[in-house]
Amino acid sequence: MAIKRYYASADNTITNAFQGDLKTRGTGANMGLSDILEVYSIYGQESSGSQELSRALIKFDLSGAANTINSDATAGKLKLSGKASCTFAGTTDLEDDDDSELIIRNADGTSVTFTTDSSKSISASTATLIGTSGADTTAKAAQAMHVAFTAAIAAGTLKMTLSPSSYTDETSIELTQKKRGSAGNTTVTIPDNITANGTEGDGSSVTTSAFTNGTNGANFYLRLFNAEHGQTLPKDAILVTQAVTGTWFEGNGLDMEGYTDLTNGAGGSNWVYRQDGDEGSRVAWERAGGRFIESPVYTASFGAGTSGVTGSGPTADLQINVTDLVYEWYDYDTAYGKKNHGFIVRLTGSQEAKFESGGSRAGTDHNGMINNVTGSTTSYYTKKFFARGTEFFYKRPCLEARWNDATKDDTGNAWFSSSLAPQAENLNTIYMYNYVRGQLRNIPDIGTGPIWVELYSGSIGNNSPSTSSVLLPQGGGVVAAGNTVITGGYVSTGIYSASFAITSSTSDYNPPSRLFSSNLTKVYAVWANCGGHSQTGRIEFLTSSFYPKKFDTPALNPATSYAPNITNLKSIYSKNEQARFRIYTRQKDWNPTIYTKASTETKTLIIDSGSYSVYRIIDELDVIPYGTGSLLHTQMSYDVSGNYFDLDMGIFEPGYAYAIKLAYYNGSIGSWVEQPETFKFRVE
Numbered sequence: 001m002a003i004k005r006y007y008a009s010a011d012n013t014i015t016n017a018f019q020g021d022l023k024t025r026g027t028g029a030n031m032g033l034s035d036i037l038e039v040y041s042i043y044g045q046e047s048s049g050s051q052e053l054s055r056a057l058i059k060f061d062l063s064g065a066a067n068t069i070n071s072d073a074t075a076g077k078l079k080l081s082g083k084a085s086c087t088f089a090g091t092t093d094l095e096d097d098d099d100s101e102l103i104i105r106n107a108d109g110t111s112v113t114f115t116t117d118s119s120k121s122i123s124a125s126t127a128t129l130i131g132t133s134g135a136d137t138t139a140k141a142a143q144a145m146h147v148a149f150t151a152a153i154a155a156g157t158l159k160m161t162l163s164p165s166s167y168t169d170e171t172s173i174e175l176t177q178k179k180r181g182s183a184g185n186t187t188v189t190i191p192d193n194i195t196a197n198g199t200e201g202d203g204s205s206v207t208t209s210a211f212t213n214g215t216n217g218a219n220f221y222l223r224l225f226n227a228e229h230g231q232t233l234p235k236d237a238i239l240v241t242q243a244v245t246g247t248w249f250e251g252n253g254l255d256m257e258g259y260t261d262l263t264n265g266a267g268g269s270n271w272v273y274r275q276d277g278d279e280g281s282r283v284a285w286e287r288a289g290g291r292f293i294e295s296p297v298y299t300a301s302f303g304a305g306t307s308g309v310t311g312s313g314p315t316a317d318l319q320i321n322v323t324d325l326v327y328e329w330y331d332y333d334t335a336y337g338k339k340n341h342g343f344i345v346r347l348t349g350s351q352e353a354k355f356e357s358g359g360s361r362a363g364t365d366h367n368g369m370i371n372n373v374t375g376s377t378t379s380y381y382t383k384k385f386f387a388r389g390t391e392f393f394y395k396r397p398c399l400e401a402r403w404n405d406a407t408k409d410d411t412g413n414a415w416f417s418s419s420l421a422p423q424a425e426n427l428n429t430i431y432m433y434n435y436v437r438g439q440l441r442n443i444p445d446i447g448t449g450p451i452w453v454e455l456y457s458g459s460i461g462n463n464s465p466s467t468s469s470v471l472l473p474q475g476g477g478v479v480a481a482g483n484t485v486i487t488g489g490y491v492s493t494g495i496y497s498a499s500f501a502i503t504s505s506t507s508d509y510n511p512p513s514r515l516f517s518s519n520l521t522k523v524y525a526v527w528a529n530c531g532g533h534s535q536t537g538r539i540e541f542l543t544s545s546f547y548p549k550k551f552d553t554p555a556l557n558p559a560t561s562y563a564p565n566i567t568n569l570k571s572i573y574s575k576n577e578q579a580r581f582r583i584y585t586r587q588k589d590w591n592p593t594i595y596t597k598a599s600t601e602t603k604t605l606i607i608d609s610g611s612y613s614v615y616r617i618i619d620e621l622d623v624i625p626y627g628t629g630s631l632l633h634t635q636m637s638y639d640v641s642g643n644y645f646d647l648d649m650g651i652f653e654p655g656y657a658y659a660i661k662l663a664y665y666n667g668s669i670g671s672w673v674e675q676p677e678t679f680k681f682r683v684e
Contacts, residue, residue: 010250016368017052026259030268032251040382043353051353059342084184084214089172090141100191107179127151184214224318233314234380236303248274393653402633412640418551440494465524485531604642609665
């Protein structure tokens with residue numbers, strides 16, 4: 001399920017346009033129950049220099065009990081980006097340090113430099129200084145850094161959280177980046193007598209990538225869908241989207257023609273008020289037209305050189321990546337992030353109509369018009385999107401989460417190392433799935449920590465591991481050439497993995513009998529709670545097996561065609577179902593012998609790079625287009641049983657039939673090739 005859609009919880013159009021009489025402005029109008037959102041600018045309609053604008057407000061509930069980002073992340077249905085962290089400690093010699101620099105870098109590229117000062121006490125540490133006088137134990141060294149880090153966080157220069165938040169008697173402390181993602185895996189310049197994740201300056205400053213575990217998860221896209229209409233479309237419009245400041249209310253107005261559904265203090269937002277009588281109060285926007293944060297700004301260009309849109313020209317849909325803002329909303333606290341009040345969508349300032357106050361009002365807004373001296377004297381009328389009240393299921397405003405959730409389990413796709421392949425592709429990653437009574441569960445002795453794997457060749461009969469584990473080349477979880485133990489790790493609840501290379505070469509190690517031979521067909525992997533099969537307290541959890549293959553180079557450029565089939569496809573799915581689709585693939589025109597048919601269970605081909613799409617049959621609407629770009633969010637997983645992918649059937653409108661299409665990447669031509677087969681199902 002690498003796609004989730006979250007629909008708007010409130011939306012509204014606000015305007016300062018004139019009502020039908022071209023005398024009274026509709027600044028008090030509310031359109032919260034309309035099925036349309038509208039953005040436009042009209043210049044000079046009422047009189048020379050008059051300004052009429054329309055803007056859209058959209059909000060998404062991130063933290064509700066169901067079908068929200070928070071509930072899905074908690075339930076493991078949505079993969080959020082992870083935060084990088086680093087553990088800091090000091091030696092007993094820190095008290096002698098003076099004028100050394102510890103440089104810590106934030107995820108946004110800024111950095112904080114702390115200078116040690118042996119003339120200052122621990123309690124005198126500041127946002128840029130670590131007082132080392134008296135720091136003669138590891139606990140006091142950690143305390144000195146804790147005081148300095150706390151001061152820098154309070155000053156806003158160190159954009160991290162500190163654990164523990166209050167120091168007691170710890171010998172190490174941890175900093176965690178506030179900003180999520182791999183950008184948080186920053187470097188630290190470490191002086192002597194300070195360690196970062198176990199690395200010490202050792203007599204001189206060392207710069208190392210000390211912050212780890214910052215991972216890239218879901219990207220979030222704001223999607224608004226074009227509503228066709230018979231009025232003029234704005235040519236080359238540029239829409240900007242920003243974060244709203246302050247709580248606003250949707251209201252129940254409908255009239256988008258005469259702007260006659262006025263709030264009049266009875267509830268809802270409009271051009272002047274964000275709360276017009278809601279919760280017993282009347283609260284004006286800090287500035288008419290909706291107050292918004294200046295940064296970040298997301299731009300969608302509907303001209304010839306399109307960006308932030310799907311489709312082309314003025315009828316395109318809006319699609320912008322708002323990931324950073326969504327994570328700031330999600331992680332909001334009083335010291336970091338932004339409070340979620342939703343988005344405002346408007347024309348860029350140079351395209352909204354010009355208005356310049358004169359006389360004593362120079363430089364100010366007036367009578368509902370916004371002072372905009374660099375605005376346009378050309379009208380941009382009118383861009384319309386479907387609102388959340390639309391009858392069209394797939395046209396509702398949504399936040400679409402996309403991430404690559406493909407699991408590539410090489411248990412059925414392992415390879416011997418080869419000089420033909422780059423280093424990364426000589427690594428194999430195998431997985432262990434710990435199911436207990438049908439549910440994935442963490443192994444109590446392992447939890448979320450490391451797990452250890454050893455590989456064995458087969459015994460006589462090739463039906464169990466031999467007595468000696470094999471020597472392995474360096475790479476993956478093998479820290480040094482000639483080791484026999486692979487250090488694996490935790491993936492998610494009940495799932496563990498281990499990465500390694502295997503070789504049939506015997507030139508580097510002695511005795512060569514402990515290496516794989518070139519004619520080996522089966523390898524056994526033993527998963528345990530420690531390395532070394534003779535170690536005291538060792539518990540073996542699983543013995544799995546796999547069949548490594550050899551890379552070869554064909555004499556010609558291959559043009560392989562395939563015949564895929566979804567083996568577990570059902571005719572009908574529930575909208576509340578989380579479905580897994582299993583794909584069997586073989587080469588097209590494969591012609592086995594009679595002996596093969598009679599004696600061999602035909603194995604599926606594993607497609608390393610496969611993708612899926614889903615469309616509605618009645619109108620061929622792309623419900624889930626191929627995600628074969630940088631995110632690869634529709635990439636298929638594979639394990640020993642072949643390729644598969646998961647779908648949240650709640651994405652689909654019930655009562656319709658849908659079809660799945662598959663595409664496989666063909667490296668010989670450098671593009672994706674769609675397979676001719678379609679696989680149909682219905683959602684009820």
